[in-house]
Amino acid sequence: xxxxxxxxxxxxxxxxxxxxxxxxxxxxxxxxxxxxxxxxxxxxxxxxxxxxxxxxxxxxxxxxxxxxxxxxxxxxxxxxxxxxxxxxxxxxxxxxxxxxxxxxxxxxxxxxxxxxxxxxxxxxxxxxxxxxxxxxxxxxxxxxxxxxxxxxxxxxxxxxxxxxxxxxxxxxxxxxxxxxxxxxxxxxxxxxxxxxxxxxxxxxxxxxxxxxxxx
Numbered sequence: 001x002x003x004x005x006x007x008x009x010x011x012x013x014x015x016x017x018x019x020x021x022x023x024x025x026x027x028x029x030x031x032x033x034x035x036x037x038x039x040x041x042x043x044x045x046x047x048x049x050x051x052x053x054x055x056x057x058x059x060x061x062x063x064x065x066x067x068x069x070x071x072x073x074x075x076x077x078x079x080x081x082x083x084x085x086x087x088x089x090x091x092x093x094x095x096x097x098x099x100x101x102x103x104x105x106x107x108x109x110x111x112x113x114x115x116x117x118x119x120x121x122x123x124x125x126x127x128x129x130x131x132x133x134x135x136x137x138x139x140x141x142x143x144x145x146x147x148x149x150x151x152x153x154x155x156x157x158x159x160x161x162x163x164x165x166x167x168x169x170x171x172x173x174x175x176x177x178x179x180x181x182x183x184x185x186x187x188x189x190x191x192x193x194x195x196x197x198x199x200x201x202x203x204x205x206x207x208x209x210x211x212x213x214x215x
Contacts, residue, residue, distance in 0.1 A: 003093075005131065006065070008139045012052045018042040018066070027118075031079065038076055040069040042083075048144065057144030059165070062089040070097040077123065080104055085118045090148060098178065102126045103136060107165050110198045122169040124155035178212045 020035045020042060027035070046065035050056045066088070070076070073148045080093055084106050092105045104125040108118045126136070136154050141148060149165045162168035192198045 005134050005136075006046070008046050008048075008140075009053065009137065010063075012046040012048055014044045014047050016044045018044055020054070023082055023086060026083055031082060034076075034079055036128045038070055038072060038074050040071045041067075043067045043069075048138075048140075053140050055140065055144050055147060057146075057148075060090050060144040060148055061159075063092065063144060063148060065094070067096055067214070070095060073097040073100065073128070075102075077125075079105070080123075081106070081120060084108060084120060086100045086116065088118060092151070098126050099130060101131070102128050107148075107169050108151065119168075122172055124152050124157065124172075142174050176189065177214065178208055182208050182212065 020039060023035070024032060043066065044064060045067050048055070048063040048065070049061070062207060066083070068076070068080075074097075075128045076095060080095075083093075084091055085108075088110070090105070090108070093103065095102050095104065102125060106120045106121045106123040111117050111119050132163065136151065139150050141147070145165070149162065149168060152165060153170055156172060157170065162171060182205065183203055185208065189198055189205065192201060
């Protein structure tokens with residue numbers, strides 16, 4: 001199945017199938033089983049680098065785009081982490097099941113104690129959708145660092161510009177914490193039997209919702 005949704009130049013095309021057993025030495029027996037159960041095919045479709053698009057980066061040397069075709073519809077976050085941690089370059093994943101797909105990418109950094117196992121800082125992901133609903137773009141300009149930050153910013157919930165990908169990650173982590181706290185408060189309000197406690201919780205909820213809106 002072809003999912004060439006980014007309209008990238010032919011100079012970036014790789015179109016190489018990656019055998020699932022390429023990751024066997026990095027995974028547990030359960031993960032190996034999950035690779036077999038859920039994944040039909042992994043394809044390295046594009047490579048963004050100085051050689052292919054004449055852009056360089058200080059933090060990012062290359063960006064790879066992988067398509068992963070599934071045997072059944074599932075969120076395979078843990079399996080993506082396995083692949084991501086074992087490949088030293090930044091990866092944009094397009095996960096496909098029939099006519100649906102979702103996109104996932106994770107800013108990461110090298111592990112000083114294990115250079116063959118990267119550390120994932122955060123994961124940006126979309127919901128399942130149809131190709132006709134796809135609205136992410138890759139802007140081929142400025143630098144690879146800027147290109148990737150611009151791509152990740154399209155996933156974010158707030159509209160504040162981030163100077164770096166690290167700043168964007170920290171901002172998203174803060175938003176996630178606030179959203180979790182809001183959900184906990186809503187549950188506490190629902191379960192509370194005391195009027196005074198409900199009032200206090202509602203005041204706190206309004207404070208957090210305002211904080212979230214101001215981010």
